[in-house]
Amino acid sequence: MADTIPCDSTNQLYTPARQRYLTGGSNWDTQDVHFYLVTADYTFDPNHTLVADIPIEARVASAQPLDTMSENGWAKTPAVQFTGVSSDVAISYVIIAQTDPNFPTNEEARLLEVFYDDVHNLPTYAPAGGTFYLIYDSSFGGLFRL
Numbered sequence: 001m002a003d004t005i006p007c008d009s010t011n012q013l014y015t016p017a018r019q020r021y022l023t024g025g026s027n028w029d030t031q032d033v034h035f036y037l038v039t040a041d042y043t044f045d046p047n048h049t050l051v052a053d054i055p056i057e058a059r060v061a062s063a064q065p066l067d068t069m070s071e072n073g074w075a076k077t078p079a080v081q082f083t084g085v086s087s088d089v090a091i092s093y094v095i096i097a098q099t100d101p102n103f104p105t106n107e108e109a110r111l112l113e114v115f116y117d118d119v120h121n122l123p124t125y126a127p128a129g130g131t132f133y134l135i136y137d138s139s140f141g142g143l144f145r146l
Contacts, residue, residue, distance in 0.1 A: 012046060026097060
């Protein structure tokens with residue numbers, strides 16, 4: 001049975017991501033988006049830029065690329081499914097943009113977008129191989145707004 005992590009949390013755009021959105025360097029509707037569950041081994045810094053800024057031991061699981069859309073200034077996506085979750089305790093999650101789908105393991109092509117540290121049911125512990133879903137409160141509007 002899969003657990004659910006509903007989230008109507010506050011969030012923080014990484015400063016470089018905010019700049020990319022404001023200058024047209026990022027486009028929520030067209031970019032390849034991924035999510036990572038993250039442990040306390042990562043300390044948020046608004047100036048972090050790349051997934052490489054998050055220690056590998058802090059990355060509990062990643063979600064597959066998602067369909068994304070924007071509506072009334074809100075970035076949105078359907079529920080996010082994390083499969084194969086390790087047994088580490090996740091306390092937050094991040095959203096990244098994969099800028100070069102031909103090289104998915106290239107850390108230089110995986111840009112940090114948003115950090116969430118206030119999520120219902122986190123911290124969470126999952127047995128190795130577990131599945132979690134992030135489901136957003138539709139009354140909140142979306143993931144973030146520019």
